[in-house]
Amino acid sequence: MSTPEITVRGGGVFGLSVAWACLKRGAKVRVIERRAIGAGASGGIVGALAPHTPENWNDKKQFQFDSLIMARDWWPEVETVSGLPSGYMRTGRVQPVMDDKGLDLARARSKGAQIFWKNLAHWSVDQSAGTTWEPPSPTGWLIRDTLSAHIHPRQALSALAAAITTRGGEIILGDGEARGQVVHATGYEGLLEIAKEMDQPVGNGVKGQAVLLNHDAIGQPQLFADALHIVPHLDGTVAIGSTSEREFDDPTSTDGRLDDILRRARLAFPVLAGAPVLARWAGIRPRAKSRAPMIGGHPLDPDAFIANGGFKIGFGMAPKVGEVMADLILEGRDTIPDSFKPEASLT
Known part of the structure; x- marks a missing residue:
């Protein structure tokens, strides 16, 4: 039997996670990213891995719970193979x-x-x-x-990309030829392309802004108050985010909305009052119409697949998204919840 070949278009957390899961099962993997690893929403700075509330249980909450539990072994394996930190820690x-x-x-x-x-x-x-x-x-x-954990998004993507190449996978920046089965993990731009082709809304992009402070709270739990995620990273920084903006002109600019987030955080937590600002970030997160990740068969190509729509929970969902996509692509086993399938955003 010949070795299956997989091409993943998109170098965000969903694309790399699918590539990693397929690679570990023996597939020959190629990732094609037009710009840079983490060029989209996955290259942010917050990294809050937080669960849904334990009530009114459904498939989405169960999937996220399973993925957050998987993360405890999944990210350390990535770190071991790559030799790089991911910033993952389950501190609650x-x-x-x-x-x-x-x-x-x-x-x-x-x-x-x-x-x-x-x-x-x-x-x-x-x-x-x-x-x-x-x-x-x-x-x-x-x-x-x-159950809550945190991760350093940029470190995590660097570690995941390095793990893929260490195990023999290929990452191409720019244009590249697709080989074998193709998985589209192209973020909000991919959702908009589908919407345009089908002439119906299937998802969009929601802008988020966040700020990174120089403050050492290593090992402390993340905080959630006044709609703010406050995440202490393992490199001695603290991330604060984020906004949710449906309307915007510049997808990567920061403005007064971020200033307001910083003001509220420092008012609520005086311990952060004197912490210098290291970075301000803005980017567009892909949100499917169903509000759940869109994974499974591609709605425009019966021979291709899609892994998109991570929105605010992409890193938390990524370990299990990678595994169920590998189930489908390599073994023909469909273990994807109906609410996650593209059809849920096409009705």
Whole structure:
């Protein structure tokens, strides 16, 4: 039997994850990226790997949970093969409880976590200890979960690309010839191309802005408060994000919306008040119409595949997206939830 050949178009986290999963199963893999690895939304700076709430359970929440659990072994393997850090660490997350109604809901979700998370991770409601690395909580209570993790997006993509080439895969920047089965992982531009060809909305791009501070909180949990993700990276920086903008003129410019995020973060967390700004980032995240990742057979080409629509949860979903796509492409096994298939965004 000949070695299967796979070409992945797109060097973001979905494309590289599919390539890595196929490569590990013995396929000959080529990645073609027109610009640079992580040129799109995957090249951001936040890297919050956070779960959906443990209630009203569905296929999307189960898929994300499975992927977050997989990540504990998946990213260290990438680091071992590549010799590079990914910035992955499962340190959990802390959120404030804003009022008595929220406290009742948080405790109910704690019971849901016992059912749906199956003791692989925990959700608890605890009284504040009053440390500087806690969100202010009007009730004095905090939600802590042990499932949330963080990753350094740019480090992770560099490590994943290096792991692919170390194992014999090929990465081409610019134009390249597709060989064998083709997977399109081309971000929001790919969604817009499909929409134009089919003359119907299937997805779009949502702009996000984030900021990186020089502040050492290594090993601390990520924080979520006032709609802000505050992520302490392992290189001694803290990322804060992000906006969600449906309308924009310049996809890569930062503006007053980011200034507002920084102001709110420093007001809520005085420990960050004097931290210098290292970088400001803006980019466009691909959002499928269904709000779930769009993975499976390509809607325009019956002989091709698609892995797109990671939106805000691409890195958290990536380990399992890679595996189920490898199941489909190499073994013909369709283990993809119906809500993730392209058809869910075509109705």
